[in-house]
Amino acid sequence: MQIFTCPFCGPRDESEFHFGGEAGNTRPDGADVPAERWARYLYMRANPKGATSEVWVHMTCGEFFIMERDSVGHKVAASHPLGGAEKSE
Amino acid sequence: MRNLAEKWSPAPDWRTATLQTPGLVIRSLTGFTQYLVSGDLAAWSRRTDMDAAAVGALSVAQGERYALRVARDRILAVSETPFGIEPGWRASGFAVSTFDAGLHMIEIEGPDMSSLFARATTLDPAGETASAALLFAGANVLCYRHGHADRLRLHVDRALAPYLWKWLEQAIVA
Numbered sequence: 001m002q003i004f005t006c007p008f009c010g011p012r013d014e015s016e017f018h019f020g021g022e023a024g025n026t027r028p029d030g031a032d033v034p035a036e037r038w039a040r041y042l043y044m045r046a047n048p049k050g051a052t053s054e055v056w057v058h059m060t061c062g063e064f065f066i067m068e069r070d071s072v073g074h075k076v077a078a079s080h081p082l083g084g085a086e087k088s089e
Numbered sequence: 090m091r092n093l094a095e096k097w098s099p100a101p102d103w104r105t106a107t108l109q110t111p112g113l114v115i116r117s118l119t120g121f122t123q124y125l126v127s128g129d130l131a132a133w134s135r136r137t138d139m140d141a142a143a144v145g146a147l148s149v150a151q152g153e154r155y156a157l158r159v160a161r162d163r164i165l166a167v168s169e170t171p172f173g174i175e176p177g178w179r180a181s182g183f184a185v186s187t188f189d190a191g192l193h194m195i196e197i198e199g200p201d202m203s204s205l206f207a208r209a210t211t212l213d214p215a216g217e218t219a220s221a222a223l224l225f226a227g228a229n230v231l232c233y234r235h236g237h238a239d240r241l242r243l244h245v246d247r248a249l250a251p252y253l254w255k256w257l258e259q260a261i262v263a
Contacts, residue, residue, distance in 0.1 A: 001211065003211075006220075008160070008161050008219055008220060009145070009146075009218050009219050009220040009222075010218045010219060011218075012211075012212070012218070012223070013210075013211035013212075013224070015211075015224060016223065016224050059229070060220065060222035060223050060224065060229055061159065061160040061161070061220040061222045062160045062163075063160065063161060081161075
């Protein structure tokens with residue numbers, strides 16, 4: 001079991017959270033987006049070894065947030081709300 | 090054709106359902122008015138004189154009318170008597186939805202409440218947290234203390250209430 005920190009609720013059990021993808025993978029917009037850009041958005045991931053920034057959702061309160069963690073050691077460095085200034089170390 | 094009704098135990102009669110041990114009394118609560126309020130909670134607070142901060146998990150709610158924090162922009166207002174406000178969208182920036190039928194209420198009271206809470210969740214029984222929403226015995230509930238430290242109230246999706254009752258029956262004898 002691991003404890004994650006929801007920026008709104010605080011520390012909670014990992015079973016209350018769901019992975020939402022790598023942070024920064026924004027959906028392309030517009031009619032003339034090339035196929036390569038769509039492919040990069042849909043299929044290509046950086047999958048870094050070590051420090052990573054990911055979108056997670058706290059299922060019980062519905063908070064979407066960014067979690068910075070280490071993909072090797074699983075240590076969570078910080079979590080902060082999407083688009084917000086609040087930060088929970 | 091198999092009779093699948095035999096596979097499940099019938100749901101208890103919620104009007105009278107009670108579980109009791111020397112250190113615990115567990116009751117089903119009925120007749121409460123529950124409103125889900127979403128949006129500008131400060132505007133809701135000004136309209137109703139209720140505290141927009143609301144209580145989170147393990148905080149102590151007082152009185153017959155109080156509010157639970159569900160999310161950053163959402164609360165559940167609970168009252169033993171009807172609210173003087175109509176459900177619907179308000180131009181001041183919040184929406185009110187009647188939620189009486191959506192959530193069933195269960196009350197757990199007694200000195201053994203903390204140890205039962207510790208079995209059901211991973212939250213520190215001595216701590217508090219902003220939102221009242223958490224996993225309790227695997228079910229998504231709103232959880233808080235009411236009146237005093239040894240009385241816990243749960244609001245659970247009505248469809249999951251028979252499961253949670255069964256879990257409580259088994260947890261208090263185990």
